[in-house]
Amino acid sequence: MNPTRQTILFQGDSITDGNRDRNEDPNHILGHGYAFIIASKLGFELARNQPHFINRGVSGNRVSDLYARWNEDAIRLKPDMISILIGVNDAWRILSGCPGDRFERAYRHLLEETKEMLPSAGLVLCEPFILKIGCTEEKWEEWRKRIDDYSRIVRQLAEEYDAVFVPLQEAFDKASSGMDAAYWIWDGVHPTAVGHELIAREWLSIVQNSPLAIR
Numbered sequence: 780m781n782p783t784r785q786t787i788l789f790q791g792d793s794i795t796d797g798n799r800d801r802n803e804d805p806n807h808i809l810g811h812g813y814a815f816i817i818a819s820k821l822g823f824e825l826a827r828n829q830p831h832f833i834n835r836g837v838s839g840n841r842v843s844d845l846y847a848r849w850n851e852d853a854i855r856l857k858p859d860m861i862s863i864l865i866g867v868n869d870a871w872r873i874l875s876g877c878p879g880d881r882f883e884r885a886y887r888h889l890l891e892e893t894k895e896m897l898p899s900a901g902l903v904l905c906e907p908f909i910l911k912i913g914c915t916e917e918k919w920e921e922w923r924k925r926i927d928d929y930s931r932i933v934r935q936l937a938e939e940y941d942a943v944f945v946p947l948q949e950a951f952d953k954a955s956s957g958m959d960a961a962y963w964i965w966d967g968v969h970p971t972a973v974g975h976e977l978i979a980r981e982w983l984s985i986v987q988n989s990p991l992a993i994r
Contacts, residue, residue, distance in 0.1 A: 785993055786831045788858035789814040790845060791865045791905075794970060794978075795836025809834045812970070816979035821993055830993055833858065841869045843885040854896045860991060861893065861900055862982070866907030866933070867968050870925040874918055883932045890940045901991035902942035905982065906930045908951050912959075913966030922967075943989045950981050 789795050789809075797810025809815040809832060818832035835852040837844070842865045853861060869882045893900065907929050909915050915922045930948060937944035954977055955963050963974040970978065986992060 784829045784831055785859040786833065786856065787818075787860045787862065787993060788853060788856055789817075789832070789834045789836060790853060790861060790863045791836040792840040792868050793836070793838035794867070794968075795834065795864050796838045797834070797836065797975075799834050799836070810836065812975040813978035813982065816975060817982055820979070820983065821987075825993065828994065836864075839868060840865065841872060841882075841885075842866065842889065843869075843881045846885045846889045849889055849892065853893065857897065858900055860903065860993070861897075862903040862905065862986075864905035864907070864978075866926065866929040867909065870907070870909075870922060870929065871914075871968075873925060874921055882929055883936075886932070886936055890936060890942075894940060902937075902940060903945060903982070903986055903991065904933050904937045904942045905945040905978075906933055906947045908948040908964075909967055910951055910955055910960040910964040911967065912961050912964065913968070915967035943986055943991050945982050945985045947978060947981055950977055 794812060795810070795814055797812030797814060799810035800807035802808065809818050814832065814834045814836070821830055822832065833856060845865055866882065869880065873880055890902070893902065907926050909922055909926050911919050926948070934944050936942070951963055951974070962971065963977065964970050
């Protein structure tokens with residue numbers, strides 16, 4: 780074991796979860812999405828430093844759910860970096876008629892506690908995103924406004940808490956322009972294999988050219 784190895788934690792909802800196994804099988808514990816792609820690429824390139832990647836994404840989570848399990852699934856793990864992608868389920872619940880929107884308040888509480896308990900941990904905040912297909916089509920204007928509002932909040936929180944912000948909506952908009960959106964995000968919310976590749980490439984481009992770059 781390399782005593783100086785970095786631990787990188789991926790957190791979020793089903794997009795991060797990627798159907799990961801809840802055991803110790805190294806073939807499946809990272810899921811089958813962007814977290815796996817990032818870990819495989821950096822793990823190979825930085826093999827001498829043996830970076831340790833953990834996935835604790837949980838399908839269906841809103842930011843309040845993330846906050847509720849933060850001590851167990853983040854603080855206790857003592858990661859050197861935490862990457863968060865969350866927001867689409869918050870929007871989904873609101874557009875389904877559920878009252879209350881705790882997105883900004885819960886996200887801010889989560890970041891405040893992280894700064895207090897893990898002051899040296901780097902933070903990466905990923906922008907939530909959608910495309911117009913499947914579950915987002917019927918109320919598209921409402922969906923897009925809600926996600927754009929959340930994107931603005933996440934960008935502002937990244938500035939306030941000295942985190943790296945990874946923009947994703949524009950990348951998906953450009954990639955899907957003039958073609959079937961389902962090629963990238965099959966139901967408007969969940970990326971396909973190529974959609975996860977897009978997330979991974981954007982993440983690597985931003986994070987690995989930032990002060991938080993994994994070495």
